[in-house]
Amino acid sequence: MPNIMLVVSAEMRNIALFQPRASSNDTTINYFFQVVCEQCGWVSLKEVCVSLGSGLYYLSFCYFLRYFHLYFVVNGCDRQGFILLIQGHGNPLSKHHCRKVGLMMFNCDGLIPITYLFNDGWLAVMTSGQEVHVDLVGREYKNVIDGEEVRITNLEAKFVPRG
Numbered sequence: 001m002p003n004i005m006l007v008v009s010a011e012m013r014n015i016a017l018f019q020p021r022a023s024s025n026d027t028t029i030n031y032f033f034q035v036v037c038e039q040c041g042w043v044s045l046k047e048v049c050v051s052l053g054s055g056l057y058y059l060s061f062c063y064f065l066r067y068f069h070l071y072f073v074v075n076g077c078d079r080q081g082f083i084l085l086i087q088g089h090g091n092p093l094s095k096h097h098c099r100k101v102g103l104m105m106f107n108c109d110g111l112i113p114i115t116y117l118f119n120d121g122w123l124a125v126m127t128s129g130q131e132v133h134v135d136l137v138g139r140e141y142k143n144v145i146d147g148e149e150v151r152i153t154n155l156e157a158k159f160v161p162r163g
């Protein structure tokens, strides 16, 4: 069962810290992404939505319980897919570390996440210390706050296998 890290890069201006609201371990943040079936290559048309706060579920197998945040059986090939979010591996983006920053770890079996969709639940801390709620649905943020230009551009997100 591979672990896959959601890795984010951005260019930032006048921003000291940038992360999902509260933190990368925030239980309320939703991760939206498409999934591909490991077995037959089927790709979900719509994004799935997973969050730590949506509940940890389990199925009981012969000798063990299987925990997950997302489960479904792929139509057609009948592969059972599980995705479990693993806390404690995420970091915020910062002024000096804003390329390929690991945000959340996903333990995947059967379903592999692809194509992450940025949502509106982000928080930026300006170099002045002021906090700004950031909507990234448009994949960038530009504003002028107290005479300072604030910018988050060139956003990239990738799912990268991690041992």
Ligand SMILES: [Zn+2]
Residues within 6 Å of the ligand: 037, 038, 039, 040, 041, 042, 074, 076, 077, 078, 079
């Ligand atoms: Zn399949």
